[in-house]
Amino acid sequence: MILYDYVLSASCYKIRLMASLLGTPLTLKAVNFHPAREHKSPEMLALNPAGTLPVLVDDDLILTDSGEMLRHLTKAHPEWRGEDAQWFDFAQTLNATLGTARLHDILNYPADIDTARRDGVMCLRSLEERLTEQRFNGSGFITGNRPTIADIAVFPNTALAPDGGVSLDPYPSIRLWLRAIRSLLGFIEMPGIHRMHELIAAPDYSS
Amino acid sequence: MTPEVANHWYPVAMVSGIQAPRKTLLLGQDITLGGTSGALWVKDAQGASLPVVERFGHLWTSPGQPTRDLFTIPEADSAGRQLVDVGSVRVKCSPLRAVENFLDIAHFPFVHTDILGAEPHTEVDRYDVQIRQDVDEVWATKVKFFQPQAAKSAEGGITTEYMYRVPAPTCAVLYKTCPPRPGEWDVITLFVQPLTEEWCEVWPWMALYDDESTMAEMVSFQQLIFMQDRSILENQVPRKLPLDPGMEAPTQADMTSVAYRRWLKKIGYSYGAQLVAA
Numbered sequence: 487m488i489l490y491d492y493v494l495s496a497s498c499y500k501i502r503l504m505a506s507l508l509g510t511p512l513t514l515k516a517v518n519f520h521p522a523r524e525h526k527s528p529e530m531l532a533l534n535p536a537g538t539l540p541v542l543v544d545d546d547l548i549l550t551d552s553g554e555m556l557r558h559l560t561k562a563h564p565e566w567r568g569e570d571a572q573w574f575d576f577a578q579t580l581n582a583t584l585g586t587a588r589l590h591d592i593l594n595y596p597a598d599i600d601t602a603r604r605d606g607v608m609c610l611r612s613l614e615e616r617l618t619e620q621r622f623n624g625s626g627f628i629t630g631n632r633p634t635i636a637d638i639a640v641f642p643n644t645a646l647a648p649d650g651g652v653s654l655d656p657y658p659s660i661r662l663w664l665r666a667i668r669s670l671l672g673f674i675e676m677p678g679i680h681r682m683h684e685l686i687a688a689p690d691y692s693s
Numbered sequence: 694m695t696p697e698v699a700n701h702w703y704p705v706a707m708v709s710g711i712q713a714p715r716k717t718l719l720l721g722q723d724i725t726l727g728g729t730s731g732a733l734w735v736k737d738a739q740g741a742s743l744p745v746v747e748r749f750g751h752l753w754t755s756p757g758q759p760t761r762d763l764f765t766i767p768e769a770d771s772a773g774r775q776l777v778d779v780g781s782v783r784v785k786c787s788p789l790r791a792v793e794n795f796l797d798i799a800h801f802p803f804v805h806t807d808i809l810g811a812e813p814h815t816e817v818d819r820y821d822v823q824i825r826q827d828v829d830e831v832w833a834t835k836v837k838f839f840q841p842q843a844a845k846s847a848e849g850g851i852t853t854e855y856m857y858r859v860p861a862p863t864c865a866v867l868y869k870t871c872p873p874r875p876g877e878w879d880v881i882t883l884f885v886q887p888l889t890e891e892w893c894e895v896w897p898w899m900a901l902y903d904d905e906s907t908m909a910e911m912v913s914f915q916q917l918i919f920m921q922d923r924s925i926l927e928n929q930v931p932r933k934l935p936l937d938p939g940m941e942a943p944t945q946a947d948m949t950s951v952a953y954r955r956w957l958k959k960i961g962y963s964y965g966a967q968l969v970a971a
Contacts, residue, residue: 521780
């Protein structure tokens, strides 16, 4: 499978992360989204007329929706499946709010930054409520007691909120959930989402 | 704004990225820039033209009267190098903090884990630092560090040798071992545009020998590295760079940073700096 990828994109990271958690190899093709806007190049538009990233190519299949990509990657992994449609919608709202604030703050993209942040905070409050209820019910993840593609869809833009000037300090349930995902076997980091150094075995200083 | 701050050259745009005229900030003041390569212009808030230089793929200007020409990087001119426009990233930190972070090696294993450094190879060996009086620049040489993946073109871990150079208060140049061409130096720069004292736009630029990687891969690699630094930079305190020793206790690994701060103080560069001991 080939992933047309941009290293700073939360949506591309979603797919890299899912593949890594599953142990599914991906061939990454770097696309110069910034500054060269290669996602709008003739080659990329031929692949995806919408001109968005990521794009996942699996033989004849070309996917341009990250939710569909998560379903495709996990089609032989029922343990990762669950109620996903409403969470894919939620992930899109996160992308349009916190994701927009992040692009504004990092890459100077035009945006109504106050609105983007305010609407992003509303999303975080509702996610915090969901995850707190889940904890009261003995479940650590969005749809149950183990992570599913709903968690992977929502994770990147949530974890990257501080990049757009939105603090995660007020949300203890979200912070615990972020930590749970970062602790999963096969977790990979991206800039702005650090690995759990404390989970790595202490280095051997004897030699 | 003091002449010691105004009379320097500052990067304000990537030449290939200039389309319609646009506004930006330089040292807290509005400027407008536009034009095309060879005929670029910058105007201040009153509409007066500011001096311009086009170099290293970027547009440079000054709100004052620069006392010397914009620095050069002769190594970057040699044939066969890939000149990489990395684009810009905005960071809410002092421009001087951004430069200082670029000069630091000791954070590699912890912030750029498994790329520019890895535990347990955390020790920074002694290296040479000097403020070169003839050119009025800070130089660090004979810097050596173990790196798991020093560049996009590097396979496996190698001990990389570095030289660091600060040719202007908000610019740093890094020369590093070039995996495919022993004997040559890859050139990696950090050009920082001070938007305000605590907010900057960072324009990395590179001149590399790399026949393997695509341009997109080289850009991605550098953006990955710099974005790993961004969240750290935005959380450093005090927000402005203290130029006097105080509560911070530098170690031997911080020699370059100590020289950089000392040099800033010597040339009277106070923008983004804290002059009361922290």
